[in-house]
Amino acid sequence: MSTLSLVDSPVIAGNGTESPSDTSALVAEIDRLRRERNAVILAHSYQIPEIQDLADFVGDSLGLSRQAATTDAEVIVFCGVHFMAETAAILSPDKTVLLPDLEAGCSLAASITADQLRAWKAEHPGAVVVSYVNTTAEVKAESDYCCTSANAVDIVRSIPEDQEILFLPDLFLGEWVRRATGRDNIHLWLGECHVHAGIMAEDVERAREAHPDAELLVHPECACGSRCLLDLQAGRLDSRRTHVLSTEGMVRHAAASDAGSFLVATETGVLHRLRRLAPGKQFYPVREAAVCNYMKMITLEKVYRSLRDMVYPITVPPEIAERARVAIDRMIAVGR
Structure with missing residues (x-):
């Protein structure tokens, strides 16, 4: 992934003209395209204020994907990071999911790959894999359960106490879950959100x-x-x-x-x-410098371009999506 920058290059339309420079005009154009495309705009709570104010729904990654799945929208514009758009694609396979900037990644999701997870599972045969939603679709597909920060403790408590657990990828969330549940048979992946x-x-x-x-x-x-x-x-x-x-x-x-x-x-x-x-x-x-540059990459201009040019579509191979959906559905079945 290339080096992050918060400086946007000018957005040039297909006919060589720039996008509307006035903010109100730009928002009006986004609204027009939103209606024309029958699109819903989602914004994670860490997005810049202008994006949050524009969105149809603001919230956490899984909650947004679940909300979008209940709408009759044909297009989902996900103002977040790559793994979030993947989750939306998994839960809404019949909708087009767009990520306005392909460089919007996640240091936590990048801390483990499906190959690494398969190797870890081989070291602990029979262990139950609990993956935070902040993971790629391929990692979710290798997991038994997904979890969110809100329900991680409930998910782990739903698993028999004598069952070995592999919890990934966030070390700090995993340690908090281990202390909250009092379980000593939880193995933690050494990943972290840098922020x-x-x-x-x-x-x-x-x-x-x-x-x-x-x-x-x-x-x-x-x-x-x-x-x-x-x-x-x-x-x-x-x-x-x-x-x-x-x-x-x-x-x-x-x-x-x-x-x-x-x-x-x-x-x-x-x-x-x-x-x-x-x-x-x-x-x-608590910390002024707790800013995720990935989350700040999406701008009004990029949302406009995304709707205008239908970029960038995020897809998940059906066999991966089907297996990842199992882990998500198991989490939802626990209660929330």
């Missing part, structure tokens, strides 16, 4: 000192997640004001909580959504 891995316990301490009255919301992919769980269990953190949650869990909690301020330990893109859905409340990033 969440950079959010350390020291960042949490500094943020708490700066905003002592704020509730703490921590994503379990963070390097600080297991430390927070240990501190909760030991009583060093107040369980009424400390919550380990998925991004969607953070949004729901912040909207329902009586608290007026929150420390947020995840990628900073979610702050825009939190502030929109919980106006009047204050949200502070």
Whole structure:
């Protein structure tokens, strides 16, 4: 994958003309194309504000794919990263799925390949494979269950306690699940999201000192997640004001909580959504530099080009999609 850049080159139409330069005109053109193409636009909560504001649905990767599957849209424009568009293609095989920038990848999904997983499985015959949704379709196809950050603990608890488990690819989410379930027969792949891995316990301490009255919301992919769980269990953190949650869990909690301020330990893109859905409340990033450049690659110009030129289509080979769908359906059958 080529080096990332947040600087967009001009978008040139097929007839040699540039796309609308005025933002309102550009949004109007996107809306026109959205109607003409019978398209639905999805935006992950880490996308830039302009994309979140434009989208039909904003949320986490699996939730967005499931929402899109229920619509009568013929085209899905997924403003996220590559593995998310693959999941949408798996759940909506009769729809065209477009990713506005093919370079929008994921360091976590890239940390394990299907070949590596097959080799790991050979070292642990009979083990149950639980794969985070932040994986490629090929890795999902080699898995027994998928999971999200919201349901990972429930998925693992649904598996017999004496059953060996291979959990991948996120080390920090896996360690949090292992501590939360108390199981010692979970083997962890040593992968990480480079953004969440950079959010350390020291960042949490500094943020708490700066905003002592704020509730703490921590994503379990963070390097600080297991430390927070240990501190909760030991009583060093107040369980009424400390919550380990998925991004969607953070949004729901912040909207329902009586608290007026929150420390947020995840990628900073979610702050825009939190502030929109919980106006009047204050949200502070635990780490200002927790920014995923991959998630910031999609722009209004690229969405316009995607709808105009129907680029870039994401497909999954049927045999891979069928096997990956089994792991996803097993997860859904557990409850959520």
